[in-house]
Amino acid sequence: MVLVLAETTKGKFKKAAFEAVSYGYQTAQLLGTECAALVLGTASGAEELGKYGAAKVYHVQDASLDNLDSQVYTAIISELVGKLEGTVVILSHSSTGKSLLGRLAVRLNAGSVAGVNSLPSVEAGVFKVRKPVFSGKAISEFELRSPNKVLSLMGNSYQPKIVGAPATVENPNVSVPARRIKVKEVKRVEGITPLPEAELVVSAGRGMKGPENWGIVEELAQVMGATTACSRPVADADWRPHHEHVGQTGIAIRPNLYIAIGISGAIQHLAGVNNSKTIVVINKDPEAPFFKAADYGVVGDLFEVVPKLTAAYKKFKAEQGG
Numbered sequence: 001m002v003l004v005l006a007e008t009t010k011g012k013f014k015k016a017a018f019e020a021v022s023y024g025y026q027t028a029q030l031l032g033t034e035c036a037a038l039v040l041g042t043a044s045g046a047e048e049l050g051k052y053g054a055a056k057v058y059h060v061q062d063a064s065l066d067n068l069d070s071q072v073y074t075a076i077i078s079e080l081v082g083k084l085e086g087t088v089v090i091l092s093h094s095s096t097g098k099s100l101l102g103r104l105a106v107r108l109n110a111g112s113v114a115g116v117n118s119l120p121s122v123e124a125g126v127f128k129v130r131k132p133v134f135s136g137k138a139i140s141e142f143e144l145r146s147p148n149k150v151l152s153l154m155g156n157s158y159q160p161k162i163v164g165a166p167a168t169v170e171n172p173n174v175s176v177p178a179r180r181i182k183v184k185e186v187k188r189v190e191g192i193t194p195l196p197e198a199e200l201v202v203s204a205g206r207g208m209k210g211p212e213n214w215g216i217v218e219e220l221a222q223v224m225g226a227t228t229a230c231s232r233p234v235a236d237a238d239w240r241p242h243h244e245h246v247g248q249t250g251i252a253i254r255p256n257l258y259i260a261i262g263i264s265g266a267i268q269h270l271a272g273v274n275n276s277k278t279i280v281v282i283n284k285d286p287e288a289p290f291f292k293a294a295d296y297g298v299v300g301d302l303f304e305v306v307p308k309l310t311a312a313y314k315k316f317k318a319e320q321g322g
Helices: 015-031 046-052 070-084 095-107 215-224 232-236 267-273 302-319
Strands: 002-005 035-040 056-060 088-092 111-116 121-123 126-133 138-144 149-153 200-204 227-230 257-261 278-283 296-299
Touching: 002 015, 002 070, 002 095, 015 035, 015 046, 015 088, 015 121, 015 149, 035 046, 035 070, 046 056, 070 095, 088 095, 095 111, 095 149, 111 126, 111 138, 200 215, 215 227, 215 302, 227 232, 278 302
Parallel strands: 002 035, 002 088, 035 056, 088 149, 111 149, 200 227, 200 257, 257 278, 278 296
Antiparallel strands: 121 126, 126 138
């Protein structure tokens, strides 16, 4: 059995949940078994996970699980794995998945790999999985020989695919331990696609010269339906909120399109964005390191280039009837 933890936010399923279930379904096909999804806490529409390949959906409907307690989550998942004789547990490589992976590996005596971005393979009966290492400069292959295995899937690395129909939702008979963590308040950024899930990202750096100039970046992002991001110096200077900081010391992302405006491309920044499928760099310095990693580059004054790019995109949308 392949068991996938489908994460929710405020009772709604995240894009990462559909990615993980689709990945779990394909992994189950490879192993000749079934994929089941597990939902913890208050959520609606759990049956929809069946469309992405979950043959069964287990929903532990307990409001105390609405906020993560890694010890409680680990206990529930481990108990369910024992009852299902599960062999592969798949998590999203989110803050939740990162806090659970090590605990589950110890509890289940399982081999684990964090941040995989491709489907596993089975060669001569050996389960193998690959992941990028050294900030994406190399690929490492891991052999997991333990009966149980725990993987976390990088966001935006496996596109959700509808392969079935809504599934029956069951309430498994598992014990819910008492929480040892009291959540007093939860603050979330509302109204935007979170950076780890974003397919389009518009990012800017110190070339903007100050926070008062960020309007042209926000306008471009709004027109494109993109999420905004920034480099570390910008976040450190409080020009932009820290949740927008991408890079080695911020959030690692892998969008379909990453537009870097006025960012030199230091190695620490590249480490968090170089898995983007397409990188566009706008910088007036033709020697900026970022151009070496770019798929497309524009050498020019960003204060001239970005408004023209926004105007061109608006025209394109109008012509397409958007």
